[in-house]
Amino acid sequence: MLPIYLASSSPRRSMLLEKLGLPFTVVVPRVEEGVQEALPPHQLVETLALRKARAVAPSISKGLVVAADTVVVWHDKVLGKPADTREASEMLSLLSGNEHEVYTGVAVIEKPSGRRVVTHERTRVKFRPLTAEEIARYVATGEPLDKAGAYAAQGLGAIFIAGIRGCYFNVVGLPLARLAQVLKEFGVDPLEYVQNN
Ligand SMILES: Cc1cn([C@H]2C[C@H](O)[C@@H](COP(=O)(O)OP(=O)(O)OP(=O)(O)O)O2)c(=O)[nH]c1=O
Numbered sequence: 040m041l042p043i044y045l046a047s048s049s050p051r052r053s054m055l056l057e058k059l060g061l062p063f064t065v066v067v068p069r070v071e072e073g074v075q076e077a078l079p080p081h082q083l084v085e086t087l088a089l090r091k092a093r094a095v096a097p098s099i100s101k102g103l104v105v106a107a108d109t110v111v112v113w114h115d116k117v118l119g120k121p122a123d124t125r126e127a128s129e130m131l132s133l134l135s136g137n138e139h140e141v142y143t144g145v146a147v148i149e150k151p152s153g154r155r156v157v158t159h160e161r162t163r164v165k166f167r168p169l170t171a172e173e174i175a176r177y178v179a180t181g182e183p184l185d186k187a188g189a190y191a192a193q194g195l196g197a198i199f200i201a202g203i204r205g206c207y208f209n210v211v212g213l214p215l216a217r218l219a220q221v222l223k224e225f226g227v228d229p230l231e232y233v234q235n236n
Pocket residue numbers: 046047048049051052068072091107108109110111120141185186187188190191192193196210211212
């Protein structure tokens with residue numbers, strides 16, 4: 040099986056990829072994540088995911104480089120990671136009582152061939168109405184600050200979620216079912232690996 044390299048600094052993405060049971064190595068990509076507002080969200084996350092995979096690919100001689108990027112979208116407004124606590128509060132006020140979309144782009148580059156697959160997954164998340172006090176208390180925990188849309192579905196942010204339509208793992212940062220389909224295109228099958236190892 041081709042060795043897998045996860046081009047990500049996100050501990051969440053590592054934990055999610057571990058669920059597939061495949062061995063992998065983390066390589067932190069050095070990229071600028073400037074949000075290009077002009078692109079539609081699915082193109083934006085695919086572009087950013089590919090940029091991360093490309094940043095790592097030159098240092099790999101043989102294997103698959105996997106990268107991802109996640110944004111929250113509310114009414115055509117792309118919400119990345121909040122710059123500070125004020126922006127985190129603003130984002131949560133927008134999401135309060137509404138349904139939003141979470142897009143994660145996934146890029147896989149095969150080395151040495153350079154063959155690549157880039158795709159994305161979209162999940163709809165409905166928030167219950169939040170009070171100003173709840174938002175203030177949640178922001179004070181620090182949890183929202185390094186998360187797209189200023190919440191963590193896998194953390195305390197779970198108490199805001201009234202419902203999810205689509206892949207939950209996509210919300211946390213890596214759409215596992217979609218990724219497994221892409222890995223299969225490169226001859227990597229988690230079920231086959233588990234059976235043989
Ligand atoms: C919506 C949501 C996002 N997030 C996280 C996933 C991503 O880590 C982060 C979005 O930022 P990203 O820029 O996608 O990723 P990152 O900078 O954390 O890591 P890297 O680029 O090195 O791979 O938001 C959650 O953990 N839970 C959630 O519910």
